[in-house]
Structures are given as C-alpha cells and as structure tokens.
Amino acid sequence: MYIKCQVTHKVKRLHMATIKDVAKQANVSIATVSRVVNNGPKVGKETRERVLNVMREIGYVPDANARALVKQKSDTIGVVVPDISDPFFAALASGIDKVARKNNVQMLLSTTAVDAEAEQKAIEMLIERRCESLVVHSKKLSDEALLTLAKRVPGMVIIDRYIEEIAERCIWLDNYQGGRIAARYLHTLGHKHVACITSSYQIEDPKLRLQGFTEGLSDVNVSVRCVEQGEPNQQGGEKAAQAIISQHPEVTAVFAYNDAMAIGAISTLEDNGYKVGQDISVIGFDDVLIARYSRPKLTTLKYPIELMAQQAAELALNINKASDNSPNISLYKHLPQLVKRESTHLLG
Structure with a gap:
C-alpha cells in the first residue's frame, strides 16, 4: 500500500499543468485564462491576479507556439548568420540582442555555414515559427530567392548585402x-x-x-x-x-x-x-x-557591424509601423573608417 501511494504521488507530480487545470482551479473559463496569458482586455484586476497566482502555484507555462497562433505572431526576432564563433558574427548577434532586449522580444538564432540550402532552411524555419521580424545575413542565396522570401515576410531585413529591389530593407557596407x-x-x-x-x-x-x-x-x-x-x-x-x-x-x-x-x-x-x-x-x-x-x-x-545590426533589428521590428513616406535609404549605407594603429609604418 505504501509503495502504491508513492507511485501515485509520482504520477501526479509528472502531470503537466494545462490551461484547463488553471481555469478549473481559478474557477474561471478557459477563455478568461487565455486573455490573461495574452494580456488581453476585459479581465478584472482581481480575476487576473487570481489566475496568475494559480498559474504560479501549479506550474503552468504557456506554450509559445500556441500563443503565436492566437496572436498570429511570436515575440521573437529571427536571426540568420553563417557562424556564431566568428567574432564578426558574434558582434552582429550582440547588436541584435541588445535591441531585442530593449523591446522585450527574444532572439532566435540559426547558423548556416555559408551554404545556400542551409540559408533557405534557416529562413523557412524562422518563418514557420511565425517570426514577423527577421535579420538575415545571406551570401549564397540568389537575389531572386531572397526577394521571394522578402515578399512573404515584410519585416525581413538583409544585412551586409544590397539588393536594389528591396533597398529600403538592406543595411550594408560599401x-x-x-x-x-x-x-x-x-x-x-x-x-x-x-x-x-x-x-x-x-x-x-x-x-x-x-x-x-x-x-x-x-x-x-x-x-x-x-x-x-x-x-x-x-x-x-x-x-x-x-x-x-x-x-x-x-x-x-x-x-x-x-x-x-x-x-x-x-x-x-x-x-x-x-x-x-x-x-x-x-x-x-x-x-x-x-x-x-x-x-x-x-x-x-x-x-560598424554591431551598430548596423542594431539598425537592422530596429528596422525589422518597426517596419510594419512605418509611415508611407519613402525611407532615407542613404542611412542604410555605411562606409568603413580607417583605424590607424601600430602594424603600418611610413617608409623612410
């Protein structure tokens, strides 16, 4: 009998809390719990606090994909780079992450190893995750392929590359x-x-x-x-x-x-x-x-890759809020700056 009780207890602890559990224990409807999870309107302060307390007590964690389906978007910014171990791309990712944190969104990163097929798959995966904002570093996909993807995702920004047809969504260096x-x-x-x-x-x-x-x-x-x-x-x-x-x-x-x-x-x-x-x-x-x-x-x-990455992330996140005025594309073109140190010298 003792052993049976122990087993039953373990099964109970392994049960993953669901939205139905929250609704039942908080004595509200599933729709009300959903509105609390998605920070929706028409929920009283006391009800909201009761639902949140129950969620904490029973360990309910909202599913990110389910929330994305409800909202038709995810609270993420997708990033595609070749190799995060390269200091250049690490700086790029760092720049995007700073903007993401400031805007309370998560950065979802995928690497591609400078390969066209991997670049395509990475972008497709982020689109499937309902990322409305993407910063893509692509060197192997053709302009045509990137243009097709850009049509699907208005918030897709290309960094370190210039494509004339979507110049207003390219952050690039000369x-x-x-x-x-x-x-x-x-x-x-x-x-x-x-x-x-x-x-x-x-x-x-x-x-x-x-x-x-x-x-x-x-x-x-x-x-x-x-x-x-x-x-x-x-x-x-x-x-x-x-x-x-x-x-x-x-x-x-x-x-x-x-x-x-x-x-x-x-x-x-x-x-x-x-x-x-x-x-x-x-x-x-x-x-x-x-x-x-x-x-x-x-x-x-x-x-200035970190600065450019921040600019790209801000553009990707805000592009759908932009006015109808034509963007100042000149802001997206950067020039490298000479930094003089000790490895060069004047010939005598």
Whole structure:
C-alpha cells in the first residue's frame, strides 16, 4: 500500500499543468485564462491576479507556439548568420540582442555555414515559427530567392548585402570603397610593392574589397604584386603570408581581407624575422575586438557591424509601423573608417 501511494504521488507530480487545470482551479473559463496569458482586455484586476497566482502555484507555462497562433505572431526576432564563433558574427548577434532586449522580444538564432540550402532552411524555419521580424545575413542565396522570401515576410531585413529591389530593407557596407581607402592609405605611407590576402569564399565581399584596392592603387600607378587566397581565418592568413614572403620578398605592405587573416599573416611574418610595423606593414578589415590587442596592434578598417545590426533589428521590428513616406535609404549605407594603429609604418 505504501509503495502504491508513492507511485501515485509520482504520477501526479509528472502531470503537466494545462490551461484547463488553471481555469478549473481559478474557477474561471478557459477563455478568461487565455486573455490573461495574452494580456488581453476585459479581465478584472482581481480575476487576473487570481489566475496568475494559480498559474504560479501549479506550474503552468504557456506554450509559445500556441500563443503565436492566437496572436498570429511570436515575440521573437529571427536571426540568420553563417557562424556564431566568428567574432564578426558574434558582434552582429550582440547588436541584435541588445535591441531585442530593449523591446522585450527574444532572439532566435540559426547558423548556416555559408551554404545556400542551409540559408533557405534557416529562413523557412524562422518563418514557420511565425517570426514577423527577421535579420538575415545571406551570401549564397540568389537575389531572386531572397526577394521571394522578402515578399512573404515584410519585416525581413538583409544585412551586409544590397539588393536594389528591396533597398529600403538592406543595411550594408560599401566594401569597394573600403578597398580604395586601404589603397590610398598605404600609398600615402610610400608603399609601392604591395600584396593582398583575400578570402577563398566565393562571395561578393572579398571581390569588392580586392577590386577597390587594386583600382585605388592603379589610380596612383601602383600595381598589386600578388594576390593570395585562403580561408578567412588566422590559418588562412598564415598560409597566404608564407606564399607572399617566399615568392615576393620585395613586398613592403599587405592588405588582408579581414582582421583574422591579417593577424594570421602577422604571426607568419614575425616568425620569419619581419618586424611588422617596421619592416613591413599589414592592414586588416573589420576592427573586431582582437585587433586592439594583437601585437603589434592592428591597423584596420572599421566595419560598424554591431551598430548596423542594431539598425537592422530596429528596422525589422518597426517596419510594419512605418509611415508611407519613402525611407532615407542613404542611412542604410555605411562606409568603413580607417583605424590607424601600430602594424603600418611610413617608409623612410
């Protein structure tokens, strides 16, 4: 008998409280409980407090998906990025999270590893979760695919990419001008033998940065001695730098696709006897946190990704409330800013 009572007690504790349980114990209708859960009108203060007390007592937790169905939306903002372990995308997610918290919504994050099919699935999943607000970083889906998705979700904002047909929903950086800024700066330092380390990923950003860099140097009658590709991380930068110094020892300056590749290049250069910032200059791109703490501290082009992410999140959350006036699209285009540190030097 004792054992039977114990078993019965356990079964009772394992029972998950339902909205019916709340209604029965609070002596109200299921509709009233639903209005309390969704913060609806026509519920008296005493009734609301009684229902909330019962919910706490019996451990009732409203189902998020059910609430979304009732409200036809969810209290979430969906975010699609390639890789959260990358400091650049971590900063992007951090920017969105700050806006989400300020607006009392949850951030739902999905990663895609720079793959078109994964990007499509991630966006579809967030749409199924009834996310009316999306911030999407997509480099592999075609413009046409993103336009189709954007038609389904008016609150979908594209970050780090420009699509003319939905320019009012794109927050982007002028990568081409970033390359020109790097070229102009190295030229002012007197460098004529320069190399470029770029990403092997077949996306638009490295192509635009390289194009801006080479054309910026061409304007002052300087040509790029060599272009080395690699994965956009420290290891990719290390290997690319090794190829540069073995094949083009005359190079006095290197422009890298991002800070990770620049720091990897610095490691290889220092290991091979170069004093970066004295014998050779290195300039990166992004200005992620590690750029300020590398040795030497990295000269780079600041990509205001956290600021852009905040802007994208605010736009995604508020886009349905916008007036009929045409948005100021110029606000959505950002230019990288040169940050001068110790890894570049003036040629004597």
